[in-house]
Amino acid sequence: MRLLPLVSVAALMIATAATAQTEADKGGGKGKSIEALHKEAVAEEAEAGWARAPVEEREVVTRHSVRVGGKTLGYAATAGTLTLRDAVGKPEASIFYTAYTLDGTKPGTKRPVMFFFNGGPGSASLWLHMGSFAPVRLTTGNPEYIRPAPFDFGPNPDTLLGTTDLVFIDAPGAGYSRPLGDAKPSDFYGVDQDVDAFARAILRYSTKFGRWNSPKFILGESYGTLRAGALAHQLQERGMALNGVILLSSIMNYGVRQPGFDQIYLTYLPSYAATAWYHNRLPSRPETVEEAVAAARQFAEGPYAAALAKGQTISPEERDAVAQRMSELTGLSADFIKRANLRVDLSRFRKELLRDDRITVGRFDSRYTGVDGDAAGEGPDFDASSEAISGAFIGSLNGYLTHELGYKTDMTYRLSARDAPGFEWDWSHAAPGTRREQTTPNTAVDLSVAMRTNPYLKVLSLNGYYDMATPFYGTEYDLRHMMLEPAQQRNLQFTYYPAGHMTYLNPDALRQMTADIERFVGEAVAEARSGTPPVAP
Structure with a gap:
């Protein structure tokens, strides 16, 4: 999804650039790297009392209910932060998330949990959060321009809450997620750096809320699918084997776009x-x-x-x-x-x-x-x-987090880390089993390794026929060139909808996707519990 910069963020970037230029004119900025200037800007912000992300983890919990399939589901909505720390415990980033958990869910539960994220790279996850499977949703037409405020935002009868708890995560530098202390932009803004941050956030959430025994799924959209391929492998390398990966509007191989x-x-x-x-x-x-x-x-x-x-x-x-x-x-x-x-x-x-x-x-x-x-x-x-849709999504998200979920902060909700000082994406990727680092990443390689080493890992590819940002035939090509054996091939499924990149904008497609994902989650959980993974004929 194309992201729109906020005026306040743009003003901050101009001010920071002006300060850097002034220092350069005086000779103080001569030869300094972007990261050095960023570190100085962080120090100046702290001294001036500017809005900063919390180092200590924060949660704001509110209670709600939604009517789904003739049943009323009570749930807790948690808007909070996870603190990522280095090997010696020093805080490096505050990651913002919004979680929806069914009433009665306790630590150690075997109820599934699904982690959602948009792409960008560097995008906040407001698009999935406001438009797809959460218990609340912005009402959209098929296809039509959404009117200005007031927006039609409310309970979502097509939520996945009846099947799984849901956690929407904002990328470092986006939403209310921010680097902390003297962490550098290059620590987070790159293919592998970004995957590392998401892996640590998911691990931290699972530890904090007792979800290690829950069946776990990830759902990425757009660039989020490239992240998902590598993330599945990285989580597995760190001791967390996923039950399923859901790829929505995929772009996993940037090599096919070479001149x-x-x-x-x-x-x-x-x-x-x-x-x-x-x-x-x-x-x-x-x-x-x-x-x-x-x-x-x-x-x-x-x-x-x-x-x-x-x-x-x-x-x-x-x-x-x-x-x-x-x-x-x-x-x-x-x-x-x-x-x-x-x-x-x-x-x-x-x-x-x-x-x-x-x-x-x-x-x-x-x-x-x-x-x-x-x-x-x-x-x-x-x-x-x-x-046609950006204003309504952005407006709904800002009003919802502040006034309905009660998350109060003086920070600006960034639509993208691209609006942050020092943003420059590192496209290099160290894929497992390759002899050299990729400069045009293809994380279908990572996903194929995860599928071969975890015979229970299922993958569902969701595609819109009218998506020309990440065309479905490209997804088919990438996923069908993972060179899987027949047993793993049966763990890979494709579904198609009369919709575009954000398939959930079409209400009929959203309803069908919800049913498809519920079936997918049910099959993956049942197979893991039975202990009988698919085998080659």
Whole structure:
């Protein structure tokens, strides 16, 4: 989800930058690193009495109830912090979370618990928290722009609380999560650093609230799926074997997005077909989106892949035939496709599909449409699917935490750690079993190791047909190249919904997802209790 900076945070960043420039002009900042300037800024904040995250862990607990499936579920909502400490006990970070636990849940319980997080990287988890499986939810349409305040926010009959307790975690530097003391930005802002922080937070929560004997699941969205793959392996390395990993709108392999590598065009083709089907731009429109997608998959895996592999040596006759078939599948003209060398970038597709109507389609959810100032432009001016919902999510979260859950603080709830001083993401990743560090991470490798070493670990991939930020065909490619044996392959499941990146915006998709996850959790818990993992035939 694209994140919007807060004015107060932007002002703070400008002020910090101005202070650093002044020091540089005086010679005091000359040659200083970003981390050194960050450390000085932290000290200045402390002296000035600026709002800081608590070193001591804090919990604010309130009692509520929600009606689900004809039953009233009483629950405790806890807005609190977890303190991450180094090997000698020195505090390094305060991690903010919101937990929902069914009444009567006690330490040592065998009731499942699920940990949720958004992506970014560096995103707060307000999107999942406010829109998906918590006992409260922002009401959304299908698809429509959400009106300004007052927002339709209230009990969620599609919550997962009847099946599992839920814990929503904000990434370091985002939400109310903050580094502590002299911890440096580079301690948290990177693939492996971020995974380490989440692993420590989950371990700390499980220890503090007595959840080591609970079946445990993690659910990540977007970049959160890249985190989830590595996190499953890291938790297992630290003695916590998960029951299940749920991947929502996945991007686990950043290597497929490299220039000159044609896999990304194969990845997008089925999503282009789904979008063209939805907007009725196919010359021979199939009855269902599933049929449109199946035809595009078949073409991408065969003739299209073969054509792209030939590069500039492709014959004119084959180029014409491939362009014509792509036109039939995507709704774009064959001439436009040939001028793009059979390789249509996402931005061009979003602008071209409905150009004759002077509208564009969304990136996070291609069902949404927008209007640009220039209908002749190369790409869309903005993502309509992001602008349509951001204000309502942000407004609901801020009001809910403060006034309903009673969490009081002078800090600003950051939508992203990208708004924090010193943010610079380290994309290097040390995948298990690899001989060198990856600079374009692929944590499907980590997940495959976790699945092979934990035969009970189940993985559920949730996908939206109209998600063009993390297209579903790319997820299929990544997860089907983990080289699992037949026994582990049976632990991997895929589900699809008529929705976009944030699949839960579609109320019907949310209801079906809830049922799918409840089934998934039930099967994983039952299998672990039976002690009979799947075996190869």
